[in-house]
Amino acid sequence: NVQGAYAEYQVVPAERLVPVPEGLDPKLAAAALLQGMTVHYLLKSTYPVAPGDQVLVHAGAGGVGHLLIQWARRLGATVYATASTPEKRRLCLEAGAHYALPYEGFAEAVKALSGGGVDVVYDGVGKDTFEGSLEALRPRGMLVLFGQSSGPVPPLDPQVLNRKGSLFLTRPTLHHYTASRKELLWRAGEVFRGVVEGWLKVRIGAEFPLEKAKEAHEALEGRRTTGKVLLIP
Known part of the structure; x- marks a missing residue:
């Protein structure tokens, strides 16, 4: 939660640091931490998924989506995923989605x-x-809107939630779910444990040297990436 990733070194408050388990590849730790903790709060706190729940994950081939599918499946949910291309939908199924669907008509x-x-x-x-x-x-049901890669959602009349079935809508962010050090360590610890145990698989889609950060952003914006993109100092 500390800004300033585009640097070789950074001064970080000690209470915002988390220990990396011995034997865990630092690249995997870096790739897993932010998106993994996002997935953790989404599945464990915002809407606590239980066995038998039915879950829809958008952008299932992306970094967060890929982890969401795996973890929701581990929690016993039936997982539906969307993705834009047949190749990305195949990745969703490989991650554990029961169904992988195009966006059109989802x-x-x-x-x-x-x-x-x-x-x-x-x-x-x-x-x-x-x-x-x-x-x-x-x-x-609950709509958890945790991002806006296609742009911000227009203003909504709350009466729409009533008409569609007394729905719940929330717009969470990781900052408010790692407010205390205890919560930060809990979430980071469970993410790292999943990676070490092997059931949470982090896919590093691309690595760019720090001086090519511009090219990394262009690849992200052009939707030419799957999984996590790393900048290497």
């Missing part, structure tokens, strides 16, 4: 497959998927 497909809608949608895409995400929920 709400109708999810409602049909789930028998009326999922319990929770984890949406990091935003504008392009928001309305469909609401449609894909069962009555009293």
